[in-house]
Amino acid sequence: MKRLSIIFAAVSLLSFKVQPKIFTTNTGMINFRSEAPLELINAESKELKGAVDADKRTFAFRIRIRSFEGFNSPLQKEHFNENYMESVKIPEALFSGKIIEDVDLTIPGVYTIRAKGILNIHGVPRERIIKSDVEVKNGMIKIKSNFTVLLSDHNIPIPRVVKEKLANEIKVELTADLVRK
Amino acid sequence: MIKKTGLFIFSVMMVLAVKAQEIDLDKMLEEEQKKEQKNKVQFTEATFKTTRIIHGHSIENTAPGILDLKISHRFGQINGGLYEFFGLDNASMRWGFDYGLSPKLTIGFGRSTYQKQYDLFFKYKILRQSTGKVNMPVSLSLMSTAMVQTLKWTNPTAPNKFSSRLYYAYQLLLARKFSENTSLQLMPVMVHYNLVPKATDPNDIIALGIGGRQKISKRVSINFEYYYQLPEYKFDATTNSLSIGFDIETGGHVFQLHFTNSPGMTERIFVSETYGRWDKGDILFGFNVSRVFSFKKRKK
Numbered sequence: 001m002k003r004l005s006i007i008f009a010a011v012s013l014l015s016f017k018v019q020p021k022i023f024t025t026n027t028g029m030i031n032f033r034s035e036a037p038l039e040l041i042n043a044e045s046k047e048l049k050g051a052v053d054a055d056k057r058t059f060a061f062r063i064r065i066r067s068f069e070g071f072n073s074p075l076q077k078e079h080f081n082e083n084y085m086e087s088v089k090i091p092e093a094l095f096s097g098k099i100i101e102d103v104d105l106t107i108p109g110v111y112t113i114r115a116k117g118i119l120n121i122h123g124v125p126r127e128r129i130i131k132s133d134v135e136v137k138n139g140m141i142k143i144k145s146n147f148t149v150l151l152s153d154h155n156i157p158i159p160r161v162v163k164e165k166l167a168n169e170i171k172v173e174l175t176a177d178l179v180r181k
Numbered sequence: 182m183i184k185k186t187g188l189f190i191f192s193v194m195m196v197l198a199v200k201a202q203e204i205d206l207d208k209m210l211e212e213e214q215k216k217e218q219k220n221k222v223q224f225t226e227a228t229f230k231t232t233r234i235i236h237g238h239s240i241e242n243t244a245p246g247i248l249d250l251k252i253s254h255r256f257g258q259i260n261g262g263l264y265e266f267f268g269l270d271n272a273s274m275r276w277g278f279d280y281g282l283s284p285k286l287t288i289g290f291g292r293s294t295y296q297k298q299y300d301l302f303f304k305y306k307i308l309r310q311s312t313g314k315v316n317m318p319v320s321l322s323l324m325s326t327a328m329v330q331t332l333k334w335t336n337p338t339a340p341n342k343f344s345s346r347l348y349y350a351y352q353l354l355l356a357r358k359f360s361e362n363t364s365l366q367l368m369p370v371m372v373h374y375n376l377v378p379k380a381t382d383p384n385d386i387i388a389l390g391i392g393g394r395q396k397i398s399k400r401v402s403i404n405f406e407y408y409y410q411l412p413e414y415k416f417d418a419t420t421n422s423l424s425i426g427f428d429i430e431t432g433g434h435v436f437q438l439h440f441t442n443s444p445g446m447t448e449r450i451f452v453s454e455t456y457g458r459w460d461k462g463d464i465l466f467g468f469n470v471s472r473v474f475s476f477k478k479r480k481k
C-alpha cells in the first residue's frame with residue numbers, strides 16, 4: 001500500500017512538471033502587399049493558426065490560402081487562388097521551426113528574436129530565418145513580424161503580360177497574439 | 182525492497198517524461214484545421230471562367246458590385262469564301278452590361294445589331310455546389326430574359342402590335358464542377374413568341390441545352406454548347422445550335438473565341454432561329470470579350 005502511494009505521488013508530481021507550455025492562436029493576421037509599377041495589390045487573412053512551445057522554443061504556423069480577402073476585384077482573388085497559388089492543390093502555407101535565441105517566453109518582456117524554420121508556400125519549402133518582435137505580457141505572447149517572400153522562391157511564375165502589375169518581391173506582415181492552451 | 186520500488190518509479194517517470202515530449206506542433210495545428218474545415222461549408226468556385234459558356238449563360242454570377250462589359254461578335258458564314266473574306270465582311274454584334282446586385286442575383290442589359298434588338302435579363306442562383314458541412318452536388322440557377330426587336334414595321338399601315346416585337350425566354354441552369362478541369366451544365370429552355378413566322382408554328386419553343394468546359398492549361402479551356410429543340414416545339418427548317426470554342430483568360434479579361442452555326446447572342450436567336458448547318462459549312466466565327474469593372478469600395 002505504502003509502495004503504491006509513493007508511486008502515485010511520484011506520477012502526479014511528474015505530470016505536473018511535464019505540462020507543456022504551449023501558446024496558440026486561431027486568429028492571427030497576415031497581410032501581404034505587391035507593389036508593382038502599374039498596380040498595388042493588398043490582401044489579408046485573419047485566420048492564421050499558430051502554436052509556440054515555450055519550453056522547447058519551437059513554433060508552427062499555418063494559414064489557409066483561400067482565407068485571404070482584399071484584392072482589387074473578385075476576379076483577381078480567383079486568379080490568385082486558381083492560377084498563382086493553386087490553392088485547390090496546395091490549400092495551406094506553413095512555417096515551422098525553432099527560435100534561435102535562448103529566450104524564456106514565460107518571463108514578461110520585449111524580445112527581438114530570429115525564427116529559423118522551413119517556410120512552405122505553394123508546396124515549395126525554403127529555409128528561412130525571420131526576425132520578429134515578441135512581447136510577453138499578461139500571459140500572452142504577442143508576435144509582430146515583417147518579412148519578404150519572393151514568388152520565384154516558391155515556383156510561382158509571373159506571366160509576361162502582368163510583369164508590370166505583379167511584383168516578385170511580396171511584403172508580408174504578420175501579427176499574432178498567442179495565449180496559453 | 183526499496184531499491185526495486187525506486188527503480189520501478191524511476192522507469193515509470195522516464196516513460197511518462199518521454200511521452201510528454203511528443204507534442205508535434207505542426208500535427209496539432211493540422212488536426213485543428215481539419216476539424217474546423219469539416220464544420221464549414223466549402224462552396225465550389227469558378228465552375229466556368231465567365232458568365233457565358235458560348236452563346237448561353239453559365240451558372241456563374243457576376244460578383245456583387247462588379248460591372249461586366251460584354252462585347253460579342255458573330256461574323257458571316259465561312260463558306261462565303263474569299264469574296265466575303267470568309268464571313269468577316271458581315272458582322273452581327275451585341276454589347277451588354279452584366280451587373281452583380283448580390284451574390285445570388287445578376288442582372289443585365291444589352292443590344293444586338295441583329296434586328297436591332299434590346300434585351301434585359303436576370304439570373305438567380307438557387308443552389309450552390311458545396312462540400313464540407315453541406316454536401317450539394319450541383320449548382321442550380323434560374324435565368325429569365327425579355328427581348329424586344331425594334332425594326333421599323335415592314336408595312337406601317339397594317340394593324341401592328343407592340344407585343345409582336347417581344348420575346349421571352351425562361352431557362353434553368355444545372356451545373357456540376359466535376360474536377361478542377363471539367364465542368365458540365367444542362368439547361369432546359371423555353372422561348373416564347375407572341376408573333377410566330379407561320380400560323381402553324383408553335384408560340385413556345387422548348388429545347389434542352391447542354392454545355393461544358395474542359396481546361397487544357399491554367400488559363401485556357403475548350404468549351405462546347407448544344408441546344409436540342411424538341412421536334413414538336415420548333416420552327417420549320419431551323420437547326421439545332423452547336424458551338425465549340427476556346428476561353429482564354431488574361432488579367433481582367435476573358436476572351437472567348439468560337440465556331441458556331443448560330444448568328445445570334447440572345448436566346449431567341451440561337452435557340453430557335455438557327456438555320457445554319459455544320460455539314461454544309463454554314464459555320465461562323467465569333468468571339469465574346471468580357472471586361473470587368475469594380476464598383477466596390479476598397480477596404481483599407
